[in-house]
Amino acid sequence: xxxxxxxxxxxxxxxxxxxxxxxxxxxxxxxxxxxxxxxxxxxxxxxxxxxxxxxxxxxxxxxxxxxxxxxxxxxxxxxxxxxxxxxxxxxxxxxxxxxxxxxxxxxxxxxxxxxxxxxxxxxxxxxxxxxxxxxxxxxxxxxxxxxxxxxxxxxxxxxxxxxxxxxxxxxxxxxxxxxxxxxxxxxxxxxxxxxxxxxxxxxxxxxxxxxxxxxxxxxxxxxxxxxxxxxxxxxxxxxxxxxxxxxxxxxxxxxxxxxxxxxxxxxxxxxxxxxxxxxxxxxxxxxxxxxxxxxxxxxxxxxxxxxxxxxxxxxxxxxxxxxxxxxxxxxxxxxxxxxxxxxxxxxxxxxxxxxxxxxxxxxxxxxxxxxxxxxxxxxxxxxxxxxxxxxxxxxxxxxxxxxxxxxxxxxxxxxxxxxxxxxxxxxxxxxxxxxxxxxxxxxxxxxxxxxxxxxxxxxxxxxxxxxxxxxxxxxxxx
Numbered sequence: 001x002x003x004x005x006x007x008x009x010x011x012x013x014x015x016x017x018x019x020x021x022x023x024x025x026x027x028x029x030x031x032x033x034x035x036x037x038x039x040x041x042x043x044x045x046x047x048x049x050x051x052x053x054x055x056x057x058x059x060x061x062x063x064x065x066x067x068x069x070x071x072x073x074x075x076x077x078x079x080x081x082x083x084x085x086x087x088x089x090x091x092x093x094x095x096x097x098x099x100x101x102x103x104x105x106x107x108x109x110x111x112x113x114x115x116x117x118x119x120x121x122x123x124x125x126x127x128x129x130x131x132x133x134x135x136x137x138x139x140x141x142x143x144x145x146x147x148x149x150x151x152x153x154x155x156x157x158x159x160x161x162x163x164x165x166x167x168x169x170x171x172x173x174x175x176x177x178x179x180x181x182x183x184x185x186x187x188x189x190x191x192x193x194x195x196x197x198x199x200x201x202x203x204x205x206x207x208x209x210x211x212x213x214x215x216x217x218x219x220x221x222x223x224x225x226x227x228x229x230x231x232x233x234x235x236x237x238x239x240x241x242x243x244x245x246x247x248x249x250x251x252x253x254x255x256x257x258x259x260x261x262x263x264x265x266x267x268x269x270x271x272x273x274x275x276x277x278x279x280x281x282x283x284x285x286x287x288x289x290x291x292x293x294x295x296x297x298x299x300x301x302x303x304x305x306x307x308x309x310x311x312x313x314x315x316x317x318x319x320x321x322x323x324x325x326x327x328x329x330x331x332x333x334x335x336x337x338x339x340x341x342x343x344x345x346x347x348x349x350x351x352x353x354x355x356x357x358x359x360x361x362x363x364x365x366x367x368x369x370x371x372x373x374x375x376x377x378x379x380x381x382x383x384x385x386x387x388x389x390x391x392x393x394x395x396x397x398x399x400x401x402x403x404x405x406x407x408x409x410x411x412x413x414x415x416x417x418x419x420x421x422x423x424x425x426x427x428x429x430x431x432x433x434x435x436x437x438x439x440x441x442x443x444x445x446x447x448x449x450x451x452x453x454x455x456x457x458x459x460x461x462x463x464x465x466x467x468x469x470x471x472x473x474x475x476x477x478x
Contacts, residue, residue, distance in 0.1 A: 001233060002233050004066045005065075005069065006067040006069065007067075008233065011088075013093055015040070015046060016048055017093055017111045018047035018048060018049075022117070023125075024053055026216050026219065027216045028170070029072070030072055031120075031170070031245070034087070035266060035268065037089055039259070045260070048092075050096060050111075051068070051092055051096070052105065054145070063095040064094070066235070068090075069235075069237075070088075071088055071227075071235050072088075073220070074087075074241050074242065074243045075349070075351030075352065076244060076346070084351070085243065086230060096108070108149065110156045116168060117166070117168065118170060123172055124414065125171055126142065126169065126179050127142075127143070129141040129144060134148060141183075159196055162204075165206075166208065167206065167207045168208045172366075174278060181201075181207045185198065185202075211247070212248075213246035213247070213281050214241055214242060215354060216242075218239055218240065219237075242349055242351075244346055246277075246281075247261075249270050255270055256270050283329060286369075287370045288343065290371050291370075292304070292313070293356050293399075294363065294392070294398065296313050297360070298399065298404055299469075304347050304356065304359075305350070308348055320392070321340050321343075322337065324387075326340065328374045328378050360399075360410050361412045361413070390457050394465060395461075397437050398466070400422075401422075402422060424436045430459040430460075431456075431459045434456075434458040434459040464476060
């Protein structure tokens, strides 16, 4: 079978680079590239993408090996019918690893037709690292890398107002672009860059908060033979996704002109305020996702679908959503329940085997953003602890011990966090472990030991989990 590349497919690389994308993972390739390809195909948007590898180890070399080409398979349920779609994505023009070729990275700032910056570097990616400097090649954090790129563009074009960029981060933190913008300004100050550059950032560039919603399992390892049979070429970067797609971007009429998604059927909403969409999605869909991962892995499940349909874990997760998350939200209960039912249908998608291990990345930061707010709001509104949410919190802590029933767990997080959690687990009693983890203000932005009864509940749950296993531990606690 022939190798997938532009020569073998006859696809040219003549699209101008209008977009720089930080991140090369499955989600961006099934979401952002897909969205811009629709703009290219349906409204002649004519945009090529340069992909930046944001960390030292990544997939840019694999992308370049296929000239940026890969196949997206989308499957799901639409109006009660099974839907399958297949598309060769062709708009990635080049991939750059700034750790290997930093000059190539900086030269992207000089592209005449460059207009947009998009990113998804996980929730932990938009962070300020005080040790980053202008002279580093490259700086370690994503915001520092972006600041350096913007400064290169500002310098090259002598501060031209029309060379500012539209910055659309897709990281799943609230006010993602506001946070990114502030960190960039912090680097401007830290690095003693000019007031003219700061003015250019504030007035020539625009920053747009976003919400993204699409389940992307990624490379279909256990079904790859079936996917390969549908292709006439060898593709090592196949990505699978559900058909559902929602992108909410805060912006005005001028952004709608720049991004004419309204001329397509793709569900991209450019709105003045995305907060109602964001809160609903993060608390229900992402909250259920994140809460179920350690809990369900420790129980013995391997996929999201299995977790929802299993006789114990399924009702547990459903009750967590309907009885403990929905009561903390301010939208109409009926609307929230309709959305939640749709979420569970998406979780049951028969085409997608969403491996729990693949969504365990950065589980602590995800729990803070997606689950902890529901726990805190539940306590505030009811003056009591949400039993299932707290139990999944205990499962999260137990998960970071790293092993269970003689097997290694798929813990995948920052090395410092993994080391800290490992040390905590060697430190003493369950009460000590619970107290230390809950007291990690660097994780939670507050000392959770101050929540009445939480430390004791977590310690008890940890003890019962190790004594009885997940199902019986929860049954005894109930």
